[in-house]
Amino acid sequence: MRIKLGEAERVIVKTRQHRRVLTRPACLLLLLVAATGFGTGWLGRDGLPEWLADILPIVYPSLLGLCGLLILVWSVVPYARWARTWYYLTNRRVLIRTGVGARSLRELPLVLIRELIVRQTMMQRSVGAGHLVMITANGETILENAPGVHKLRELVLDAIEELPRSVMFDGVELETEQQMDWAAPEGRTPDGKPHV
Numbered sequence: 001m002r003i004k005l006g007e008a009e010r011v012i013v014k015t016r017q018h019r020r021v022l023t024r025p026a027c028l029l030l031l032l033v034a035a036t037g038f039g040t041g042w043l044g045r046d047g048l049p050e051w052l053a054d055i056l057p058i059v060y061p062s063l064l065g066l067c068g069l070l071i072l073v074w075s076v077v078p079y080a081r082w083a084r085t086w087y088y089l090t091n092r093r094v095l096i097r098t099g100v101g102a103r104s105l106r107e108l109p110l111v112l113i114r115e116l117i118v119r120q121t122m123m124q125r126s127v128g129a130g131h132l133v134m135i136t137a138n139g140e141t142i143l144e145n146a147p148g149v150h151k152l153r154e155l156v157l158d159a160i161e162e163l164p165r166s167v168m169f170d171g172v173e174l175e176t177e178q179q180m181d182w183a184a185p186e187g188r189t190p191d192g193k194p195h196v
Contacts, residue, residue, distance in 0.1 A: 003088055003095060003105075012155055013089040017082055017145040018129035029075040036067040087143050089152070091159050094134065096143070110160050112136045118149050132156070 005011070043052075043060055052059070084103075088095040094113075096106045113134050120130035130149035134141045134156070146152050 003097070005090065006092060009090050009092045011088055011090050012159060013087070013152065015087050015147060015152075016085055017087075018124075018127060018147040019082075020123070020127050020129055021082055021145050022079060025075040025078040029071060032067055032071050032074070036063065039063050087146060089155060089159060091162060094141070094143070094156070096141075106141070108134060108136065108141050110156070110163060112138075113156070113160060116153050116156060118153055120149065124149075 003011075040060065040063065043056060043063070048056070081098075084099055086095075086097045088097070091110075093110055094108045098104050098106075113136060115135040117133040117135065118130050119133060124130045124145070127147075128149065129145050129147050132143040132146050132149050132152055134143075143149075143152070
């Protein structure tokens with residue numbers, strides 16, 4: 001799925017989640033490989049109990065299959081999710097593209113953002129990552145584990161500042177809007193005198 005940009009729209013930032021989100025899947029991968037290696041080595045030794053030696057043709061492939069399944073669920077899927085999730089900041093909107101098999105695209109026009117909040121844990125702060133929360137009237141959109149979150153927040157604020165004012169008010173140019181007396185009755189000035 002390619003990102004289709006509007007007229008005069010340009011990409012300011014294209015990034016994905018900070019690579020620190022891969023720490024846990026990588027550690028689990030190493031632990032599973034080590035545990036499986038230990039288990040297969042222990043099952044291959046001499047002097048196994050007779051009951052275990054009898055079911056060894058079932059236990060050995062089951063151990064390898066379980067390890068493969070856990071590696072798939074705990075390591076491969078999180079890596080694929082990380083690799084297929086992209087955050088885009090353009091001069092008009094924020095886009096979140098996700099998906100491994102089926103893909104989805106979520107977009108938030110910059111004009112709708114009312115507040116930006118940075119949330120960081122101690123570990124995120126140590127690597128400069130964090131969650132960028134964009135609050136709108138309809139709720140919040142979160143860019144989770146965004147790298148350089150404070151710089152990203154500044155870039156979003158700069159992009160909002162650079163929006164044309166006509167975009168901010170549904171196409172009404174404030175400088176050319178006619179001045180109208182809403183409180184004066186028809187044919188009278190605001191102080192109640194008739195127009196001359």
